[in-house]
Amino acid sequence: MTLEKDDTRGYLITFEGSEGSGKSTQISRIANRFEAAGYDTIVTREPGGTDLGEEIRHILKHGHSGNDMTPEAELLLFAASRAQLVREVIRPAVDSGKIVLCDRFMDSTTVYQGIGRKLQSGPVHVINTFAVGDTMPDVTVVLDIPAEIGFERLRHRVSDLPDRMEQENIEFYRKVREGYLMLAKALPERFIIVDGTPDPDTIEERIWRELRNRVI
Ligand code: TMP
Numbered sequence: 001m002t003l004e005k006d007d008t009r010g011y012l013i014t015f016e017g018s019e020g021s022g023k024s025t026q027i028s029r030i031a032n033r034f035e036a037a038g039y040d041t042i043v044t045r046e047p048g049g050t051d052l053g054e055e056i057r058h059i060l061k062h063g064h065s066g067n068d069m070t071p072e073a074e075l076l077l078f079a080a081s082r083a084q085l086v087r088e089v090i091r092p093a094v095d096s097g098k099i100v101l102c103d104r105f106m107d108s109t110t111v112y113q114g115i116g117r118k119l120q121s122g123p124v125h126v127i128n129t130f131a132v133g134d135t136m137p138d139v140t141v142v143l144d145i146p147a148e149i150g151f152e153r154l155r156h157r158v159s160d161l162p163d164r165m166e167q168e169n170i171e172f173y174r175k176v177r178e179g180y181l182m183l184a185k186a187l188p189e190r191f192i193i194v195d196g197t198p199d200p201d202t203i204e205e206r207i208w209r210e211l212r213n214r215v216i
Contacts, residue, residue: 014105017143020153045103047081061163071117111179143196147173
């Protein structure tokens with residue numbers, strides 16, 4: 001399916017998946033593909049992507065004050081970072097015809113805070129909608145991996161210690177995975193599920209084939 005849109009507008013393509021699903025690797029590969037195909041492309045991430053958002057990211061992942069953070073406060077901090085990113089970066093880029101590839105977006109909140117932290121879906125939906133306004137993703141790619149594989153990949157990551165969000169147990173990540181699959185089933189027009197377990201070249205090829213069909 002090719003998305004219907006006016007010719008001057010770009011696209012917002014979001015990438016979702018649990019920890020260790022390989023999103024960052026694939027996002028940079030797909031950005032190269034779009035650039036090589038002649039599309040002006042930017043990559044951004046959540047939480048973060050703006051000065052304010054990166055400060056919020058630090059609080060959420062590594063801040064001292066994060067130890068006693070309530071799920072409600074966590075939800076609002078993710079939403080604050082997103083509200084800033086949408087208006088400062090994503091909206092202007094999409095309006096000027098660019099392809100925006102965003103590492104996580106509102107579906108992370110639905111899944112992690114709504115299903116993972118068990119916050120009520122009504123308020124989560126209202127806050128998500130308030131944060132993004134009418135800037136909805138055109139396409140969302142979910143990199144799907146079993147929670148056990150994500151955990152194993154995190155354990156072998158050489159970079160740094162697990163952050164606050166990465167200290168959850170395997171049950172939490174099983175719920176996250178199921179949450180994404182449920183969302184994708186409910187919104188098949190927007191979601192693409194890609195198996196995140198093969199080698200990176202194979203995954204890239206699959207994502208690119210799907211995106212090319214929809215976007216180019
Ligand atoms: P990451 O950028 O390394 O994936 O880390 C972001 C972490 O924050 C990850 O554990 C998922 C979590 N997260 C939420 O819980 N809710 C959200 O809305 C977003 C954007 C991320």
